[in-house]
Amino acid sequence: MLKITPYLGILVLIVSIGGLWYPALGYFMLLIFAAIFLSSPFRGRWFCGNLCPRGSLVDFGVSKISKKRKIPDAFRSLWVRLPIFFLMMGFMGYRVASTIGGLNTFEKIGMIFVMMCLVTTSIAVLLGTFLSPRAWCSFCPMGTAQRFIGGNKYQLKLEKDKCVNCKKCEKVCPMQLKICQTGANPDCIKCGRCVSICPRDALHF
Numbered sequence: 001m002l003k004i005t006p007y008l009g010i011l012v013l014i015v016s017i018g019g020l021w022y023p024a025l026g027y028f029m030l031l032i033f034a035a036i037f038l039s040s041p042f043r044g045r046w047f048c049g050n051l052c053p054r055g056s057l058v059d060f061g062v063s064k065i066s067k068k069r070k071i072p073d074a075f076r077s078l079w080v081r082l083p084i085f086f087l088m089m090g091f092m093g094y095r096v097a098s099t100i101g102g103l104n105t106f107e108k109i110g111m112i113f114v115m116m117c118l119v120t121t122s123i124a125v126l127l128g129t130f131l132s133p134r135a136w137c138s139f140c141p142m143g144t145a146q147r148f149i150g151g152n153k154y155q156l157k158l159e160k161d162k163c164v165n166c167k168k169c170e171k172v173c174p175m176q177l178k179i180c181q182t183g184a185n186p187d188c189i190k191c192g193r194c195v196s197i198c199p200r201d202a203l204h205f
């Protein structure tokens with residue numbers, strides 16, 4: 001992760017709450033979309049583990065009060081994730097398209113982004129508190145998009161001959177991935193926690 005990663009969570013609070021008074025803040029979401037679509041073809045879900053303000057909020061804020069339970073397997077299922085992706089993107093596209101051309105279009109579209117950010121952040125915080133900090137990130141539409149765009153890029157590599165199966169890597173993985181069994185996973189967010197903690201230097205990108 002980057003040195004600034006722990007401090008980015010404040011941005012999602014500024015957009016979600018400040019945006020209710022200043023809808024223009026919602027356009028910050030366009031910057032997020034641009035960063036996602038520029039980084040994911042080369043680094044998969046790297047954005048999620050290093051630059052996403054919501055990811056930072058749940059990792060470094062919500063995790064302090066989280067129950068830290070197991071993330072349900074259904075959350076990772078594409079049968080769940082794809083309908084959520086198409087429903088949310090379709091709904092947002094419909095709201096934006098039906099707003100264009102009316103009065104105060106700039107503010108109204110900004111408010112659509114603000115509400116989208118507020119609703120999804122609220123769900124992420126609730127799931128993060130009562131389940132696991134990264135529960136939302138298991139099926140977040142933007143995470144799913146990055147998985148499909150670059151899930152096979154910049155993958156984690158496990159040197160099996162060095163591994164002593166201590167599972168320290170899995171204990172620190174915020175996405176609760178089975179690193180020792182499956183190694184590379186398209187939902188790895190490239191946070192690097194497993195690499196740092198491995199006592200045998202068996203993991204690298």
Ligand code: SF4
Nearest residue numbers: 048052055137140143
């Ligand atoms: S899955 Fe979504 S909320 Fe989580 S870090 Fe990635 S883009 Fe952000």
Ligand code: SF4
Nearest residue numbers: 163164166167169198
């Ligand atoms: S922390 Fe390293 S040695 Fe331990 S299980 Fe993970 S990869 Fe293997």
Ligand code: SF4
Nearest residue numbers: 173188189191192194
């Ligand atoms: S496998 Fe390692 S780099 Fe990937 S999300 Fe888990 S801890 Fe982070």
